[in-house]
Structures are given as C-alpha cells and as structure tokens.
Amino acid sequence: MSVTKRVLPSGTVTWRAKVFFEGRVIVQRSFSRRVDAKRWEADQLARLDAGSWIDPARGRMTFAALAEEWQASRGHLAVRSQETTRFLLDKYVIPEIGGFPISGISAADVERVMSALTARGLATATRRRALSMIRLVFDYAIRDRRLSVNVARMVSLPRGGTKREPRWLRPEQLGRLVMAMPELCRPVVLFLGLTGCRFSEMAALRVDDVVQTPHGLDVRVHRAATQSKRTSGAVFGPTKTHQTRTVPVPAALDAYVRTRVAGSAPGSYLFPSPTGGVWTNTNFRARSRWMDATKAAGVEGTTIHDLRHTAASLLIAAGADVKAVQVILGHSTATMTMDLYGHLFSEATWQAMERLPAIPLLAATPGMESVPGGPLGIGM
Missing domain, CATH: 1.10.443.10 (Intergrase catalytic core)
Incomplete structure (x- = not known):
C-alpha cells in the first residue's frame, strides 16, 4: 500500500504517503489524517501523469549549483559560446542570485538582476544575452523536474538597439x-x-x-x-x-x-x-x-x-x-x-511605388515648387 498507518512511541497516529515511480519511492510525506494523505498522493500521481511533477527536495539546490550543472551539460558547444556564458554567470549573475535556492527565486529577483546590469551601464545586447542565459538555466531545471515554472520567462527582454546595422561594400x-x-x-x-x-x-x-x-x-x-x-x-x-x-x-x-x-x-x-x-x-x-x-x-x-x-x-x-x-x-x-x-x-517594393497613380495637386506646396515634376515631385 502507498498510504500506511504509523503509531509513534507517544501513541500519536500518523499516515505516511509514498509515491512510487519506476519501482522506487520518489517522495513521501506524513499526515495526521488518512484522507489528507490519500489526497496528497493522488495529487502527486496526477502531476506525474501530466509531466508536471517536481521533486521539492531538489528545488532547494542553489542557483549557482544548478548553473554549474547546466554549464557542464554544454560541453558539445563551441568554446567561445561556453566562455561567454561562463563569463556572464561569474561576473553578473552568480553574485546577485547564486546563493538563492532555485525554488525560491521569483520573477522579481530576476528583474533585480537585470536592473543591476542596467545600473552598471551594460549594453542592451549583453543584458539580453544574460537574461536568455538565465532562462536556459531554468529550462534545464524544468527538464530535470526540479522546477515547474520558469520565472525568468516572465521577465521581458530589454529593449533598445541590440545590433549594428549590416554594412556591405560595393x-x-x-x-x-x-x-x-x-x-x-x-x-x-x-x-x-x-x-x-x-x-x-x-x-x-x-x-x-x-x-x-x-x-x-x-x-x-x-x-x-x-x-x-x-x-x-x-x-x-x-x-x-x-x-x-x-x-x-x-x-x-x-x-x-x-x-x-x-x-x-x-x-x-x-x-x-x-x-x-x-x-x-x-x-x-x-x-x-x-x-x-x-x-x-x-x-x-x-x-x-x-x-x-x-x-x-x-x-x-x-x-x-x-x-x-x-x-x-x-x-x-x-x-x-x-x-x-x-x-x-526583391524589387517588388520599388515596382509597387512606381505604379502609384499620379496625384493632381491644386496648389504648390511651399518650398517644393522647384522639385522636378511639379509640386511634391508628382506629375500633373
């Protein structure tokens, strides 16, 4: 049975609920009432079936420890990519939330990290990259059933120019x-x-x-x-x-x-x-x-x-x-x-513009009289 009765030395009766997955106990908890134990067990099993179950004990690990695991899982990526995330973690993120348990980190905590990066004058591209990295760390935790929600995805990416416009030579x-x-x-x-x-x-x-x-x-x-x-x-x-x-x-x-x-x-x-x-x-x-x-x-x-x-x-x-x-x-x-x-x-945009009909104007627009083709440069 997954819910068993226990009598403590003091004479108090408790009910121990155990949840099994693939032949092993993955979580257990004691209740004073059998009905509460059965209700909790049913809830855990429903979460398992839906794929949303998480291990509450593993949610107590720190963000720094989780980030280290995540970083180690990226060994297949290019060295430059690994170095970039390592630098962002060590320089900007770990000092802010590294010691927090992952289950206790809120969207507000992530926003405070982003505010700190803004206060340091970091470029928009760097701040966006940092937030994207935090999101990936939490995604890793969700895949490993340590978290059920990625709070970093509740935080909007910083706005602003993130890229220099492409330039090409003739x-x-x-x-x-x-x-x-x-x-x-x-x-x-x-x-x-x-x-x-x-x-x-x-x-x-x-x-x-x-x-x-x-x-x-x-x-x-x-x-x-x-x-x-x-x-x-x-x-x-x-x-x-x-x-x-x-x-x-x-x-x-x-x-x-x-x-x-x-x-x-x-x-x-x-x-x-x-x-x-x-x-x-x-x-x-x-x-x-x-x-x-x-x-x-x-x-x-x-x-x-x-x-x-x-x-x-x-x-x-x-x-x-x-x-x-x-x-x-x-x-x-x-x-x-x-x-x-x-x-x-495509030249479609230019072709579409060239096909616009001529617009007759009744009076010249001040300052435009000298434009070839009549006022505003439109043939009359």
Whole structure:
C-alpha cells in the first residue's frame, strides 16, 4: 500500500504517503489524517501523469549549483559560446542570485538582476544575452523536474538597439580595401569578401580542404578556429552550425589557391599567418593594420564581419537565389538568409511605388515648387 498507518512511541497516529515511480519511492510525506494523505498522493500521481511533477527536495539546490550543472551539460558547444556564458554567470549573475535556492527565486529577483546590469551601464545586447542565459538555466531545471515554472520567462527582454546595422561594400570599395592591405593579408580579405565565410572558418582552412570539381576548385568548410576570450589563442572546433558545406573558390583567388596547394605540405593552412600558423581576429587586425587600411580605402568604420555582408550583397546582385546564398554563407536555414538579406532579393517594393497613380495637386506646396515634376515631385 502507498498510504500506511504509523503509531509513534507517544501513541500519536500518523499516515505516511509514498509515491512510487519506476519501482522506487520518489517522495513521501506524513499526515495526521488518512484522507489528507490519500489526497496528497493522488495529487502527486496526477502531476506525474501530466509531466508536471517536481521533486521539492531538489528545488532547494542553489542557483549557482544548478548553473554549474547546466554549464557542464554544454560541453558539445563551441568554446567561445561556453566562455561567454561562463563569463556572464561569474561576473553578473552568480553574485546577485547564486546563493538563492532555485525554488525560491521569483520573477522579481530576476528583474533585480537585470536592473543591476542596467545600473552598471551594460549594453542592451549583453543584458539580453544574460537574461536568455538565465532562462536556459531554468529550462534545464524544468527538464530535470526540479522546477515547474520558469520565472525568468516572465521577465521581458530589454529593449533598445541590440545590433549594428549590416554594412556591405560595393565591388570597387572591396577592391580598394584589398589593395590597401599588406600583401599577405590581401587573399584573406578577398576570400572573406567574396565567399562570406566566417573569419574563424577561413582561419581553419587547410590545403587538404581544397577539392577539384568539374566546375573548378571548391573548399570544404567543416571546422572553425575560434579565438578564446580567456587565452586569446585559437581553439579548433566545429562550425557555428555544426554542419559541413562546400564553397566554390572565386575566380579572383583561383591562382592563389592552386599555388598554395601545389607548394605546401599536407596540413598547411590555406591562408597562413606570417609564421605559417593560424590567424586569430586579434593578430590579423594588428598585422593588416585594419584601422589604417580601412581609412586609406575610404571605408573607415568597416569591420571584418562586414566582409560577410559584402559577399551576401555581391552574390545576390550576381543573381544567386536564396538557397545558394544560404549554402555559401553557411546559414542554418534559408529563413535566416531572408531575414537578413531578403530586401536585396526583391524589387517588388520599388515596382509597387512606381505604379502609384499620379496625384493632381491644386496648389504648390511651399518650398517644393522647384522639385522636378511639379509640386511634391508628382506629375500633373
């Protein structure tokens, strides 16, 4: 029986209710009345059947301990991603709520964490990332039946600008930037600006990744050399989407790639640093004198990542369809490609505007008389 009678040495009668799951007792509790014990047992069993049961004892663990478990479960992710969450936890979240039992943390507690981040002057993107991470930690607890509600999802994401608007270079601007670079850095900039590969993917390419096809040379992109925030060195791992793709070598780099493959030992980097090693974002910016080069090319303010946007815009201008752009850039879905660059694929908005009927105006609008086409620039 799951509800049993017990007589204490004092003579008091209690009723012990036990809940079994997969052949073991997962929770038990004593009551002074049998009817209360049966009611509690029925409630626990109903929660089990509905999948909403939680272990109250495990809800007493601290947020810091839970976050440590969650962090350990993310070993399959890229090192850079793990380092980012580790930094956010240790720097901003653990000091605020790390000692709280997870079952006792409220939405108000999470809001106080976000208020503290705002008071420290952190950017909107950083605050959004911190809240998203707290949500994921609580999601982990729910999956493990330690919590039934994710209070962090009751807190709205901070509003404000979170991203710099994508910027891309025109062909002549990309050409000027390439020529403003030291000779060793030119193939890197040209490759990034024409293929849209991520910098970490380019850095990890080796001569062994070059494949001859009936159409020409391709490179197999299947790893990334991400720069560690902790050591500043390169850490090798999978691509951002954990997928392998094949990217055609642009005609402008065909001769360079063939020369590298013919004259390099197996395992050599396709785009080596001056020492023959792997580029990192930091040493490339220093060696290329990035700030000076962009200024000299007349594209001051351009970032290395803008070369990825440049490749997307050039591919679309050349007539590439959504699927082709998605594959070349390595987006996880075509939807993501459309979200970022959809406005470049269609001229429908301009065509619709051009088809608007002419609006006759009876009187000129002050200040607009000189606009070609009549008042307000509309033909009459």
